[in-house]
Structure formats: C-alpha cells, structure tokens
Amino acid sequence: MQRSWIVLFIACIILSPVFNFAAPILKFLGQEHGIADxxxxxxxxxxxxxxxxxxxxxxxxFHQAQSKVLVITLIAFAALIVQTGLLHLFINVFGLGTTGAAVAYDITNWGVAISQVGYVMVCCKEEWTGFSRLAFGEIWDFAKLSLASCMMVCLDLWYPISISILAGLLPNAVISVGSFSICMNFQNWEIMLLLGISAAVSYYLVGLPLAIFLGFKVDLGAIFFLLIMTCRTNWDREVEQTTRRIKKWRSQETITDEICI
Structure with missing residues (x-):
C-alpha cells in the first residue's frame, strides 16, 4: 500500500501538466473555446x-483485501453528505460558482483519503505496522508491474465495450448491405423505395418518438435506448424477410418466363 502511494504520487506529478494545460489541449482536439476555457x-x-x-x-x-467493505461504504456515504453541504455553501451561499464546486470536490476527496488512512492506522493494528523504508525499495519494478496492471484493466474494459458495439452494429450493417445488394441486383426502384420507407418508419417515426416518450415522460431512463434498438431490430428483420420474399418471387417469375418461352 505504501509503495502504491509513492508510485501514484509520481504518476500524479507526471499527469499534472495535462490538467494545467487542459484548455489548449481541448482546443487542439477541436473543442469550442467557450467550453474549453x-x-x-x-x-x-x-x-x-x-x-x-x-x-x-x-x-x-487495502480495506477490500481485509473484507472491510462497510468502512468504505460509510466513508463514501459521509463524503456524499459533506460534499452536498459544501456545494450548497460555496455555490449558493458564497456564490463562488465553479471555483466553489472545485474546492468542495478537493476537500471531499482529501477527506475520504484521510479518513481511510486514519482508520487503517487506528483500527488495523494487526495489519498496519507503521511507515517503512522498504516501501522505497524496488520502486521501478513495482511501477512496471503497476503499469502492466493498468493496461490489463484498460483492455478488460475495452474488450466488452468493443464486443457490445460490434454485437449491436454488425447485424444492422449486414442487413443494410444485404438489402442494398438486393436492390442493386434487381435495379427495382419500388424495392428501394420500400426499404427506405421501412427503415425511416422503423427508426424515426416509431422507435425514436416512442423511446423519447417512454424515456422522458414515463421516466424509464436509459431503457428507452433499448427500446430504440429493439424496435429498429424488429423492423429490420421484417425488411429482411420482405426482401427474401421478393427475391424468391422474382426467381419464380424468371423461371415461369423461361418455361413459357
């Protein structure tokens, strides 16, 4: 734990310029000046x-390793109450605006840190034996291990997110490409018009209004995103089945014409 304090303090020093020059960095990335400043x-x-x-x-x-989750919960709950009071005091009473919000944020986070360390020093006598010089030993090896762990966590987060995105976008992409290929194959403007109207109706005229109504009026929250995707998927499925029927009918008409000839 003490070695982690040292490594993370060094990491914070390295990252400080990013916070210090956040405005020009945001502007370089294309953010509007009214927001970046x-x-x-x-x-x-x-x-x-x-x-x-x-x-x-x-x-x-450290607390989690000792199965002292209740301590973390109580400290976080107390911090929530304190931060709410500080925000009201600094913003509404003193009129400090974003400066008051930042000060309240700083005070609350340092209060949480000090409370957790204080509990370790006072109530964890068996686990805490005081500060040790050994924490400064093998810092570089520990930093490399920490960096590798950080990369693993980032990859663990990125992997399910990317899979979820692919799972949602890939079926729609396949359906869209398949429908477009069928239209180009038949060169039938009626089919293209049918697919276009179906896609517009499924998303803009049915899914989106229904999702907005259920999300903001009925107060279902983020569930309306699922409703959009569900409605869109169901309608896309109908469109796909329709294109299959049309393709089958066209094939049957071609065979009939060849027999007649």
Whole structure:
C-alpha cells in the first residue's frame, strides 16, 4: 500500500501538466473555446483531488483485501453528505460558482483519503505496522508491474465495450448491405423505395418518438435506448424477410418466363 502511494504520487506529478494545460489541449482536439476555457480553469483547480486518489485508491484496495467493505461504504456515504453541504455553501451561499464546486470536490476527496488512512492506522493494528523504508525499495519494478496492471484493466474494459458495439452494429450493417445488394441486383426502384420507407418508419417515426416518450415522460431512463434498438431490430428483420420474399418471387417469375418461352 505504501509503495502504491509513492508510485501514484509520481504518476500524479507526471499527469499534472495535462490538467494545467487542459484548455489548449481541448482546443487542439477541436473543442469550442467557450467550453474549453472554463473546463481548463476547472481542471486547474481540481489538481489537488488528483493527488488524493494516490492515497485513496491503494487504501481502498487495502480495506477490500481485509473484507472491510462497510468502512468504505460509510466513508463514501459521509463524503456524499459533506460534499452536498459544501456545494450548497460555496455555490449558493458564497456564490463562488465553479471555483466553489472545485474546492468542495478537493476537500471531499482529501477527506475520504484521510479518513481511510486514519482508520487503517487506528483500527488495523494487526495489519498496519507503521511507515517503512522498504516501501522505497524496488520502486521501478513495482511501477512496471503497476503499469502492466493498468493496461490489463484498460483492455478488460475495452474488450466488452468493443464486443457490445460490434454485437449491436454488425447485424444492422449486414442487413443494410444485404438489402442494398438486393436492390442493386434487381435495379427495382419500388424495392428501394420500400426499404427506405421501412427503415425511416422503423427508426424515426416509431422507435425514436416512442423511446423519447417512454424515456422522458414515463421516466424509464436509459431503457428507452433499448427500446430504440429493439424496435429498429424488429423492423429490420421484417425488411429482411420482405426482401427474401421478393427475391424468391422474382426467381419464380424468371423461371415461369423461361418455361413459357
């Protein structure tokens, strides 16, 4: 845990310029100046909370390893109440705006870090034996291990997200390409018009209005995204079946014409 504090503090020092120059970085990436400038000012003011994570995260893992989840929960709940009060005080009472929000954020995160470390030092006598010089030993090897672990976590997050995106987009892409190929094969404007109207009706005239109504009026929250995809998928399935029938009918008409000839 102590070695993790040291490594993460060094990492925070390295990342500090990103927070310091957030505004020009955002502008370089194409963000509007009206958004990039306030974001840069806010990022500069929350640099202290970044260093609090260097203490908070390893200590939280320490508690989890000791199966002391209740401690983490109670501290997080207390931090929520304190931060809400500080936000009201700094923003509504003192009128500090985003500066007050940043200060409240800094204070709350450092409060969480100090509370967790204090609990370790006071209530974990068997696990905590005090600060040790051994924490400074083999720092580079531990940093490389931490970096590898960080990359694994990023890949673990990226993999299911990418799979979910592919699972949602690939069927629609296959259906769209298949429908387009059928239309180009038959060169029938009626079929193309039918597919276009079906796609527009399925998404813009049925799925989207229904999702907005259920999401904002009925207050179903993020479920409306699932309704959009479900409605779109069902209608796409109908379109696919229709194109198959048309292709089958066209084939039968071609065979009949050849027999007649």
């Amino acid at each position: 306030p974001a840069g000012v806010y990022s500069l003011k929350i640099i202290p909370q970044m260093f609090s994570y260097a203490i908070n995260l390893p200590t939280q893992r």
